[in-house]
Amino acid sequence: xxxxxxxxxxxxxxxxxxxxxxxxxxxxxxxxxxxxxxxxxxxxxxxxxxxxxxxxxxxxxxxxxxxxxxxxxxxxxxxxxxxxxxxxxxxxxxxxxxxxxxxxxxxxxxxxxxxxxxxxxxxxxxxxxxxxxxxxxxxxxxxxxxxxxxxxxxxxxxxxxxxxxxxxxxxxxxxxxxxxxxxxxxxxxxxxxxxxxxxxxxxxxxxxxxxxxxxxxxxxxxxxxxxxxxxxxxxxxxxxxxxxxxxxxxxxxxxxxxxxxxxxxxxxxxxxxxxxxxxxxxxxxxxxxxxxxxxxxxxxxxxxxxxxxxxxxxxxxxxxxxxxxxxxxxxxxxxxxxxxxxxx
Ligand code: FUB
Numbered sequence: 001x002x003x004x005x006x007x008x009x010x011x012x013x014x015x016x017x018x019x020x021x022x023x024x025x026x027x028x029x030x031x032x033x034x035x036x037x038x039x040x041x042x043x044x045x046x047x048x049x050x051x052x053x054x055x056x057x058x059x060x061x062x063x064x065x066x067x068x069x070x071x072x073x074x075x076x077x078x079x080x081x082x083x084x085x086x087x088x089x090x091x092x093x094x095x096x097x098x099x100x101x102x103x104x105x106x107x108x109x110x111x112x113x114x115x116x117x118x119x120x121x122x123x124x125x126x127x128x129x130x131x132x133x134x135x136x137x138x139x140x141x142x143x144x145x146x147x148x149x150x151x152x153x154x155x156x157x158x159x160x161x162x163x164x165x166x167x168x169x170x171x172x173x174x175x176x177x178x179x180x181x182x183x184x185x186x187x188x189x190x191x192x193x194x195x196x197x198x199x200x201x202x203x204x205x206x207x208x209x210x211x212x213x214x215x216x217x218x219x220x221x222x223x224x225x226x227x228x229x230x231x232x233x234x235x236x237x238x239x240x241x242x243x244x245x246x247x248x249x250x251x252x253x254x255x256x257x258x259x260x261x262x263x264x265x266x267x268x269x270x271x272x273x274x275x276x277x278x279x280x281x282x283x284x285x286x287x288x289x290x291x292x293x294x295x296x297x298x299x300x301x302x303x304x305x306x307x308x309x310x311x312x313x314x315x316x317x318x319x320x321x322x323x324x325x326x327x328x329x330x331x332x333x334x335x336x337x338x339x340x341x342x343x344x
């Protein structure tokens with residue numbers, strides 16, 4: 001991912017104009033997956049770290065090694081950092097790049113779902129369990145069978161079914177699985193992507209087993225369609241899926257939200273089934289400072305909140321991000337009001 005043209009930004013002014021401030025400032029955090037467990041908000045973020053790895057379009061400089069869970073008594077309360085909940089050195093199958101995680105609760109056990117590169121350099125998705133929402137989490141010895149790519153998001157439907165959405169293109173490797181098996185890297189991050197006039201790559205969905213440790217089905221495409229019912233095209237960079245899947249349910253409809261990556265929007269699409277198809281419905285968040293945008297949407301006491309990140313605290317260093325939150329509004333027709341992260 002290319003570095004931002006940050007030299008011209010007045011960060012003091014930008015931070016004054018930001019609609020919200022970092023939830024914690026003593027560490028860098030990103031990719032926040034928020035859940036309410038037992039009346040409290042728990043945030044499962046990536047833990048960004050400084051490193052000397054050169055920037056590239058594979059995101060190699062996103063070299064995270066562990067996860068810290070944050071909790072808040074309410075959206076207005078301070079966020080507490082509960083320390084290291086899982087470290088890559090304790091995951092037998094994983095070598096590096098502990099990217100965007102998510103969590104779920106079932107029958108009093110908490111599950112942390114996380115992507116990491118295995119010892120062959122292939123992103124897989126793992127699971128770790130804990131009796132507490134803040135960990136420490138004990139990892140399974142192997143990744144989820146048939147898992148690949150990045151950014152797991154686990155959605156619990158009202159009927160008790162759990163689904164995992166996942167995938168991300170470029171450094172997230174989704175395009176390397178187009179034929180069903182992994183095509184080795186070496187030809188650059190854009191190799192194996194569809195042409196602009198071909199259908200965009202789809203995020204994936206798979207229902208989870210009762211123990212939440214495996215898929216019950218071969219992952220399926222999550223289709224995002226346009227206003228005419230046609231799948232979004234790969235060249236539709238302002239609207240097509242890049243990474244950062246999330247699903248929430250509002251008034252009986254399923255909202256699939258995601259990042260458009262190289263155009264830096266958070267967008268959403270609405271459907272009638274967890275499997276989709278989802279019809280593109282608009283933007284949730286305009287671009288933030290930093291290349292990536294990644295979020296979750298969570299209800300707390302009848303209000304909805306967007307958890308997101310930006311790189312304003314690090315003055316624009318794209319792999320040193322900070323988690324923030326702001327209220328999110330659905331209008332009377334169920335459309336989400338687009339959020340401007342900085343006031344004019
Ligand atoms: O944090 C590493 C990667 O950056 C995530 O997996 C992506 O969604 C992007 O936010």
